[in-house]
Amino acid sequence: MEVIVGLAVPLLRENVDTDQIIPAQFLRILTKNGLGRYLFYRWRYDQDGKPKPEFVLNDERFKQATVLLALKNFGIGSSRENAVWALTDYGIKAVIAPSFGDIFYENAVKNGLACIRMDEKLIQQIGREAEAGGLTVRINIKEQSLSYGSQSVHYTMEPSVRRRLMSGEDEIENTMKYENKIMAYEQRMKKFYHVDRKRLLYE
Amino acid sequence: MATTIIEKIWKEHELAVDDDGRSLIYIDRHLTHEVTSPVAFEDLRIRGRKLRRPDLTVAVMDHNVPTGPREEPIRDELSYKQMQALYKNSEDFETMLLDYYSPFQGIIHIIGPELGLTLPGMTLAAGDSHTSTHGALGALAFGIGTSEVEHVFATQTLWLKKPKTMEIKVSGSLRRGVYSKDLALFLIGQLGTGGGIGHILEYTGETIRSMTPDERMTLCNLSTEAGARSSIISPDDKTFNYVRGRAFAPDEDDFNEAVEYWRTLASDPNATYDKSYSFDVSGLKPMVTWGTNPSMVVPVNGSIPSPDQFEASRRPGIEAALKYMGLTPGQAITDIKVDRVFIGSCTNSRLSDLTIAARVVKGRKVSNSVRAMVVPGSQYVKRNAERKGLHSIFLEAGFEWRNAGCSMCIGMNEDQLLPGERAASTTNRNFENRQGPGGRTHLVSPAMAAAAAIEGHFVDITQWDMPEAI
Numbered sequence: 001m002e003v004i005v006g007l008a009v010p011l012l013r014e015n016v017d018t019d020q021i022i023p024a025q026f027l028r029i030l031t032k033n034g035l036g037r038y039l040f041y042r043w044r045y046d047q048d049g050k051p052k053p054e055f056v057l058n059d060e061r062f063k064q065a066t067v068l069l070a071l072k073n074f075g076i077g078s079s080r081e082n083a084v085w086a087l088t089d090y091g092i093k094a095v096i097a098p099s100f101g102d103i104f105y106e107n108a109v110k111n112g113l114a115c116i117r118m119d120e121k122l123i124q125q126i127g128r129e130a131e132a133g134g135l136t137v138r139i140n141i142k143e144q145s146l147s148y149g150s151q152s153v154h155y156t157m158e159p160s161v162r163r164r165l166m167s168g169e170d171e172i173e174n175t176m177k178y179e180n181k182i183m184a185y186e187q188r189m190k191k192f193y194h195v196d197r198k199r200l201l202y203e
Numbered sequence: 204m205a206t207t208i209i210e211k212i213w214k215e216h217e218l219a220v221d222d223d224g225r226s227l228i229y230i231d232r233h234l235t236h237e238v239t240s241p242v243a244f245e246d247l248r249i250r251g252r253k254l255r256r257p258d259l260t261v262a263v264m265d266h267n268v269p270t271g272p273r274e275e276p277i278r279d280e281l282s283y284k285q286m287q288a289l290y291k292n293s294e295d296f297e298t299m300l301l302d303y304y305s306p307f308q309g310i311i312h313i314i315g316p317e318l319g320l321t322l323p324g325m326t327l328a329a330g331d332s333h334t335s336t337h338g339a340l341g342a343l344a345f346g347i348g349t350s351e352v353e354h355v356f357a358t359q360t361l362w363l364k365k366p367k368t369m370e371i372k373v374s375g376s377l378r379r380g381v382y383s384k385d386l387a388l389f390l391i392g393q394l395g396t397g398g399g400i401g402h403i404l405e406y407t408g409e410t411i412r413s414m415t416p417d418e419r420m421t422l423c424n425l426s427t428e429a430g431a432r433s434s435i436i437s438p439d440d441k442t443f444n445y446v447r448g449r450a451f452a453p454d455e456d457d458f459n460e461a462v463e464y465w466r467t468l469a470s471d472p473n474a475t476y477d478k479s480y481s482f483d484v485s486g487l488k489p490m491v492t493w494g495t496n497p498s499m500v501v502p503v504n505g506s507i508p509s510p511d512q513f514e515a516s517r518r519p520g521i522e523a524a525l526k527y528m529g530l531t532p533g534q535a536i537t538d539i540k541v542d543r544v545f546i547g548s549c550t551n552s553r554l555s556d557l558t559i560a561a562r563v564v565k566g567r568k569v570s571n572s573v574r575a576m577v578v579p580g581s582q583y584v585k586r587n588a589e590r591k592g593l594h595s596i597f598l599e600a601g602f603e604w605r606n607a608g609c610s611m612c613i614g615m616n617e618d619q620l621l622p623g624e625r626a627a628s629t630t631n632r633n634f635e636n637r638q639g640p641g642g643r644t645h646l647v648s649p650a651m652a653a654a655a656a657i658e659g660h661f662v663d664i665t666q667w668d669m670p671e672a673i
Contacts, residue, residue: 014520015396015496019634024615028267028281030241030288032349042636047622073397076430076496077634078613079332080239081348099397102366102432103332107348120516158364160223172252175358178227181218182360185229186256192453192461193231193325195258197299199450200307200318 002166004093004114004139006066008148010127011056016070017077018104022086024078035082036090061133069127070097072120075104084111094139096123096146109161112168114141118155141165205471208437209368209403212343212468216326218360225362231325232259232342233355234311235298237289238266238615239330243353244292254296255359261320262293263301265310267615270578270605273304282616296356307450309581309607312336312549316420317583319449323438323465328355333549333631334433335426339419340446341438341468343403346427366433367477369402373410375485380665382559383418384551384629384648386410387425388490390482392500399431402478405470406436410484416445417555424550425631428497437469489664491536492633492646494524499633503651503663507534527635528643529623537661539645543626544575544656545638546602546649548612551629552580554587556649561593562669563653569601570659576603576618578610596673602656614639627655 026038043055051058057065068087074097075083084107087095094114108115116139126148129135137148141162146153164171219227233256235243240262247254254260267282269275277283286303293300301308307318312333315321323341328334330352337344351361371390377383404426411419419436426434436442443462446452453461488502499521501508507525509532510518525532530539546552546560557579569575577597579585585607588594594604611618612630620626620642629652633644647655650664 013523014517017496017632017634019632019637023636023640024613027238027615028279028285030245030284032242042640047640073400073430076396076400077332077427077632079330079334079346079348081242081350084348099400101397101430102400103346103348107350110348110350158223160221160225160362160364163223171362172250172354172357175227175354175360175362178219178358178360181227182229182358185216185218186359189229189231190324190461190464192457193259193322195232195261195299195320195451197258200299 001112001168002140002142004067004141006093006137007062007064008067008069008126008130008135008137009056009062009065010069010130012069012071012124012127014071015073015076018075018080018083018101019077021075021083022080027080027082032082032085034089035086039086039090066091066093067137067139068092068095069123069130070095071123072098074100076101079103081107084108084113088113098123109164112165114139114165116146116155116157122153205473205475207368207405207470207474207476208341208435208468209343209405212324212326213365225364228326228361228363230328230355230359230361232320232327234315234320234327234329235260235262235352236266236311236330237264237285239349240292240352241285241288243349243356244296246353247356252357254298254356257297259359260298261301262289262298263311263314264289264303264308266609266613268303268608269616270608270610270618273606279616306582309583310549310552310609312424313552313580313584316340316416317449317581319446319452322446322452323442324468328361332427333424335431336420336424336549338433338435339416339423340442341435341465343433343435345433366403367401369399369404370476370479371404371406372408372479372481373406373484374408374481375410375483376413377410377484377487378665380650380667381487381489382648382650383414383421385487385490386484387422388492388497388500388646389484389487391425391429391497393482394429396428396496396498397430399426399429402431404431404434405476406434407470408481411436412439415555416441417553420553421550425497428631438465439469489648489651491651491661493528493530493536494521495527495633495635497631497633497646499524501536503536503661505536507532509533537663540625540660541573541627541645541655542624543620544573544652545611545626545628545630546576546652547578547580547610548630549580550631551649552578552584554584556629557584557588557593558591558673560649560653561596562673563650563664563667564600564602564657565596565670565673567600567657569656572659573656575601575656576605578605578618579607581607611638627652627661
């Protein structure tokens with residue numbers, strides 16, 4: 001994945017925590033598929049399960065949106081990767097925000113969801129243009145650039161994140177190449193960090 | 204060169220650095236639970252991979268388990284399936300499991316320290332953001348997502364970009380009735396929910412040194428609410444005394460050697476940090492959150508703020524929080540009535556927390572308008588509390604005395620707030636709908652929660668008349 005082109009949807013709120021992205025009741029699952037229907041569940045639906053017309057994702061103009069604009073600290077809180085699975089299953093390809101929760105950010109990379117950090121003022125500006133609907137955003141992961149309308153802006157992303165988003169590599173496979181180093185540590189690991197299961201006798 | 208404990212533990216566990224500057228870090232201990240592990244186990248199976256170190260992996264059921272009598276059937280079918288999956292996965296992959304019926308079952312961040320599974324100087328990971336708790340004993344601990352859980356299963360390592368370090372230096376003694384929970388909420392208020400993003404926090408200073416390991420755990424537990432994935436406190440004699448004798452702690456033959464090693468890990472006096480903050484907390488009051496994230500917090504003698512007090516860009520968020528919480532600017536905190544009181548969670552459910560709450564409650568009755576519950580952090584905490592007679596104090600006062608689990612902190616089981624209900628809660632997140640759809644959460648210390656249960660509204664616990672010991 002080198003380029004993401006999609007309709008932008010403004011969700012210009014700060015501190016969108018992962019409990020809001022997907023409530024805990026939808027964590028009682030054994031697979032990661034099909035979580036898009038629970039995305040922003042309590043903001044999207046009322047207590048009877050009817051869509052709330054005032055929530056931006058329920059607006060016809062944004063139904064096909066794939067690029068989410070948000071304010072600072074997006075994805076803070078719970079480590080639940082279900083938040084990322086819900087976003088990607090719904091069809092979101094990129095989230096643009098001034099900052100992201102650390103665990104959410106790593107979860108996103110692992111699932112090919114691009115999290116792009118940008119200055120808040122710029123996001124507000126893009127958000128204003130996106131509000132009317134129909135604003136297409138083009139993100140070039142390789143070039144670290146984002147264009148919309150006649151504007152083009154540069155952002156920065158860690159090389160490792162860029163590489164992984166573009167290659168979609170199996171990271172475990174890659175890590176297994178370090179077997180020698182892992183084994184070397186295991187040989188020198190302090191013996192008192194080992195767990196002797198027999199010790200857990202009832203008081 | 205003077206270095207911090209963070210750098211020392213990092214260096215010891217750093218196996219390689221890749222072209223992009225990420226480090227491959229060995230994980231000495233992996234704690235896992237029924238909710239964030241099933242997909243990771245299933246992926247291992249699909250790809251035909253082994254769990255590399257089942258002996259360093261410990262599984263526990265905590266997030267979705269019922270907290271009623273254990274002999275009752277588990278009614279929630281989805282939770283039951285996740286629990287069944289953990290039975291199967293632990294068996295297939297040969298990890299130790301502390302199941303629903305185990306006498307040592309409990310919240311993952313309570314059982315780690317109390318069983319000696321968490322030790323100073325080790326690296327630890329768990330599929331839960333409150334893994335920052337374990338840093339209280341001088342472990343370098345990381346909350347991780349499910350893909351990372353799978354990575355640790357398969358390789359016993361994590362790829363991590365070396366975080367920046369942040370020192371939080373705290374001086375002054377906390378007055379009577381002010382606890383580490385209040386300190387933590389105060390610090391989150393100062394740093395903001397994102398202040399610690401990209402950082403590992405190290406708490407230093409005389410106030411931290413005088414804290415018990417339990418109090419340090421409450422503090423480190425809440426680091427994640429300031430955005431920090433990890434936090435740590437250099438171990439000292441208090442830490443070593445805490446660890447000594449626990450089930451999986453080094454036995455006596457190895458203990459002195461272990462302590463000798465652990466002492467070398469403490470941050471050097473002249474170590475420097477990417478950021479440093481200092482706070483004098485001698486005047487700190489009990490704290491109460493009023494909004495929908497933990498940084499929205501005021502002292503108990505304060506009042507609900509007005510959106511006008513904030514910069515323009517923040518006002519919509521403040522207004523939304525006040526609306527959700529059903530509060531009006533200017534309202535005194537002590538005038539806020541509560542419907543529910545919850546004492547529990549990985550933040551505040553240790554024996555010391557329950558003891559403080561019991562002192563507040565002893566000889567009094569829960570207000571008629573309040574439903575109050577105590578959910579011990581582990582079955583071990585529960586047994587010890589019962590040995591001290593704390594359960595009788597709670598039961599006589601009208602509290603429910605339940606079994607261990609995450610319970611109403613995360614609202615995955617039947618312990619939930621009803622729409623519009625307002626709770627004084629010793630937990631860690633006051634996010635919208637966190638404790639139940641439409642529920643309203645105020646985060647407080649166990650003492651403050653217990654007093655709110657008695658009076659039916661918030662009170663300043665520093666003015667409370669209570670026995671020094673029970």
